[in-house]
């Protein structure tokens with residue numbers, strides 16, 4: 001944890017600038033409404049940060065526990081621990097609303113929360129007061145209109161904006177991970193008061209970092225770039241609204257389901273929920289499913305991989321299976337020892353190809369993307385996950401336990417004369433995967449200044465070199481060196497016969513085109529030249545004037 005003492009004078013001046021307005025840090029614990037009517041508050045904490053400091057003890061803090069008015073579902077109970085008996089004798093939200101609104105009615109304050117969920121739940125509770133008053137025909141004493149309009153800071157997306165050290169490419173981060181990054185300790189996670197205090201401490205760390213790097217010249221410009229709206233008009237984070245899909249993409253009702261990504265190890269109920277959302281995303285060809293899966297991968301990849309791909313038969317329109325398989329791809333690549341921080345792989349390397357041989361038929365049988373509907377990857381011309389999924393699977397199987405390729409891995413596991421080497425053991429049942437594995441090894445060899453030819457030759461001798469566009473390109477180049485171009489061209493043509501959306505086929509096509517043009521140029525250069533228009537040294541009738549002669 002850093003303190004303001006580590007700042008230079010100009011940095012400290014900026015820190016004072018950034019913390020000139022009071023921050024009110026909100027955290028809530030809540031449960032689901034059994035009728036699907038949003039969420040209901042169980043506890044709420046509001047912790048002020050004034051002039052860059054959270055005052056010790058309970059000065060100015062608000063903490064209330066209440067009866068949500070509905071039975072607490074098992075999934076949320078597992079998170080915050082409140083039981084029906086705990087809240088049975090507590091008052092309802094309507095009793096506490098005055099205190100909550102009074103605490104928020106602080107001139108010039110900024111509301112801070114980790115993810116947009118807390119503001120959403122608070123707004124929904126206030127809306128319910130309005131609805132109840134409407135139903136009885138009375139004027140609501142308090143309701144949504146009484147909520148002070150405060151700008152919002154979301155500490156789950158602010159670290160990315162500030163490029164906080166260690167944030168990497170995570171557009172959103174869990175409070176627990178953020179604590180690890182900033183060195184803040186949360187003594188009681190999922191208790192609203194502890195979470196709010198922790199979020200406050202984390203906020204201070206983020207603002208110190210912002211001041212240290214002079215990322216923003218003042219608080220208004222930071223708020224403008226953060227762009228999370230106000231308590232009256234909260235905005236979705238940019239990772240959900242960006243990428244220019246606002247017009248044609250899924251509607252706001254669906255987008256709001258992406259507000260709380262599953263970044264922690266989830267309960268069975270949360271996983272059910274997540275899968276329901278994934279199915280809806282797939283039906284809508286939603287581009288956020290990939291992000292959701294990448295965020296869920298480190299903590300939940302193992303738990304959701306098989307459940308997710310089992311949804312495939314339910315998707316019957318073009319573009320839908322591709323969307324789902326994009327999420328499967330994100331699970332495979334977003335977990336494992338190579339991720340930061342290292343996590344349990346969604347698919348163990350020893351099981352990868354066995355798993356794939358069970359799934360392959362399902363994937364092949366699914367509806368491909370077409371002009372009637374494209375998955376987000378097809379829309380970005382990145383190659384359909386439906387066509388590319390064998391690649392992450394093969395990479396996992398090839399790289400093995402330590403997730404690296406090196407000389408001993410290649411010699412002891414992948415290539416060699418013994419029959420247990422993967423190149424022999426796999427090529428019968430998984431010829432295309434073996435071809436991709438060969439390409440991985442060949443590429444690694446070239447990158448490490450080693451000869452890739454022996455591996456390509458093995459693939460050619462097994463006649464699997466035309467099954468994979470990347471390996472086919474290497475094989476064509478090798479064949480063109482030693483044999484005639486026409487032999488290489490035949491290999492390329494065979495490979496291109498079963499071309500898919502994989503962009504590597506375009507490269508192979510480009511290679512043949514380029515080679516044909518080069519061959520045509522070479523043939524032209526080789527051919528004997530016939531001079532049809534002999535050029536004269538000096539056209540008849542033209543003389544060079546002598547510049548030294550006096551001009552006439």
Ligand SMILES: [Zn+2]
Pocket residue numbers: 027028029190191192195
């Ligand atoms: Zn909490």
Ligand SMILES: [Zn+2]
Pocket residue numbers: 250254258280281286287288289
């Ligand atoms: Zn979605």
Ligand SMILES: [Zn+2]
Pocket residue numbers: 319322323369374375376377378383384385386
């Ligand atoms: Zn597609």
